[in-house]
Amino acid sequence: MSVIATRHFLALNFSLAHNACCRKIGSGIMVFVVLTFTHTAHAENNDFSECISRIKSQAKAEGIPDRTVSKVLDKVKYIPRVIELDRRQPEFTQTFANYFNTRINDERIQRGRELFTRHRPLLNQIQQETGIPAQYLVSFWGLETNYGGYFGDWSVVDSLATLACDPRRSTFFTQELFNAMRIVDAGDISPERMIGSWAGAMGHMQFMPSTFLRYAKDIDGDGRRDLWGSIPDAMGSAANFLRQLGWTPGLDWGREVRLPPAFDYSLAGRDQMLSEAEWAKLGVTTTAGTPLPPSEQKAALLVPSGHQGPAFLVTKNFYIIMRWNRSEFYALSVGHLADRIAGATALHRTPRADTEKISREQVRQLQMDLSTLGIDAGEADGVMGSVTRQAISRFQKSTQRIADGHLDASLLIAIREAAGMVR
Template sequence: MPVIVFSIPSIKSPLNIRSLQAVIVAFSVLLLIHPAEASNPQFGECISRMKDQARSEGISDKTIQQVLGKARYLPRVIELDRRQPEFTQTFANYFGTRISEERIQRGRELLTRHRELLRQIERESGIPAQFLVSFWGLETNYGGFFGDFRITDSLATLACDPRRSGYFTQELLNAMRIVDAGDIAAERMIGSWAGAMGHMQFMPSTFLRYARDIDGDGRRDLWGSIPDAMGSAANFLRQLGWVPGLNWGQEVRLPSSFDYSLAGRDQMMSYAEWQRLGVAAISGASLGPAEQKAALLVPSGHQGPAFLVTQNFHVIMRWNRSEFYALSVGHLADRIAGAARLHRMPPVETIKISREQVRQLQRDLLALGIDAGEADGVLGSATRKAISRFQQRTQRIADGHLDAALLVAIREAANGVMQQMVE
């Protein structure tokens, strides 16, 4: 914070006491009128430019003053933006913390409580009620926690940070448009550090495109109106391409001789083709319509559960680009609707693999002539495919699953190649 120096007069006389009081009042007014400029000059300059941009895009002076006139720089937001988990998360860990009996039971209670509303939305949109409740449960624990950041301050902080300024500037302007439209007052716009808001954690751009006024009060209120939140989520999913009448997927049983190199989101085959390969529904019934396309996922490798996932699974991933998240949404929806737990639970893995180890793994695979994509420390689909290719080369089960032993084997193989190059 910049140092502001005032000359403080002697306070021996009543006149000087009044002078001191005047200085204190002036300083307080300075902080109230120019909070951004007083606490962070660069932030203040950025906010001044943002005011000009907001005016040029038709945002009212009243909203500009309410939002940017009171904007606060939040160092904590920058800390959270820079922080990445030190260790990669296993499916067992992710799934186990999100699919609890308490969350399942609460979801069933809310499905019953809001049945009339949810069924009406389902008739209009084609989105099954249990999926809306499942998203609700995973996003905010059924409205239990929206986040505790003032959205406009979070977005202003990120908009004035060079790392992703362009994206967050647009989200801040969109948040101001929401305030301008009268959907919510700026001070009530509370959410996550990154700007996600309300029961379903919409970003402002998502809000503007997909939020709907279902309860008819003239406002799209995703904080205080469950009808608006559920109807908006259904509208979003429908526009993302949800296919009515099609489930997200199902757990399946694989034959002992299965070729795991066929697993992966991008390898869609018909149920008839999967059945010819020996893939069977857990129930023993038919997988479904013979022509229906699906992909096979084995998020814990060959020792864990296997899933055939449909186009609607890919729609869920357009909401959140995580296979673990989409699998959790699908399974929680099934459980809320009364289904049993997984037939084969993911094995608990106690070993932790750091992001730096994954980065080294990606470099090692490249040294072996196997492209794993950018060495970013993220164990994504490209890296899993590269692991599968290494497993095939070395006569292992090619399930693309990484454990500590495989990590060591790949490191040793890469060291061997580099040693040969030196010699």
């Protein structure tokens, strides 16, 4: 029984113990629960203490000074809630409409425009030095922490130590904990001020410690890389990160486009890039219906809500955004929010809202059903990734449907029935 579950059980039986008709039984249960809770907490604390002792030895072997190891780890705490969050998976799949409409709203756009104007001299300087357009930096800022409104309220050191002592991803988080110590040792931040997400992402731009060490910069000249209290440091570090990832100056992220009737949606997907001239020959136009420029610039077509939703041509810089966060929905949101901050209008076609909820277990079964039909949908993990969407598109095309890779309840049933006929 977990510590959290034991606490709930304890509260329940405390109530029972005070019920007159059950007082004798309840008191016996109380003794058992208290003993169970005490034993579980004691064992957990012992395991954590032993783990931290090992990490201290490893940190010293990594060359981290004793004083820094002690400063960071002597008062570190185990947080059971962090483990719960690490194990949690959403019950239902996220749709583009729900994701996008939650994040791109009038308030966030207006606030982004205000900050874009307020910090324009700083942002212009950074853009001149790095080639990263100002509106993208503000867009990342808005999506990561709502423009610094919420960094997270977790002790990064406690979170990383908790995850480092958990076997699931111990190696990764142990290294991140070492990196956090190196940040403290450099004098950039104290352990107490190192606040962030439950998984250790920090500051205005939510850098992990390893990202901080590689890309954070002291822009304001105070001798510290302060991604919590210095907007210049945060913006300059984000620009440096994007530049080092390979951002192409002078190239946008992509754009919304209009597709012709009877378009072959099987051409959509991140792995299929054509020149804009080639897309133009296929009947793709701007949202206003004018021809695309006759450019040899490569772009891929994305239809995240299917044929009834918006369509986007995305460039190489879109893939750079995805190296920040490996989600198409996130990258599309960053790109569009950046456009809106710079003064662009709303999407020509609103993302199609899906009223039907599809669970991860249904997606996992779908992936197995597609495999039964001889269509590779990737690992049966319940995640609607690009491989699964391409597999759905192949099924749609083979059954004379619009092959947009979009899943709804009726298609889910059709695939289930088709797989049943094969078995």
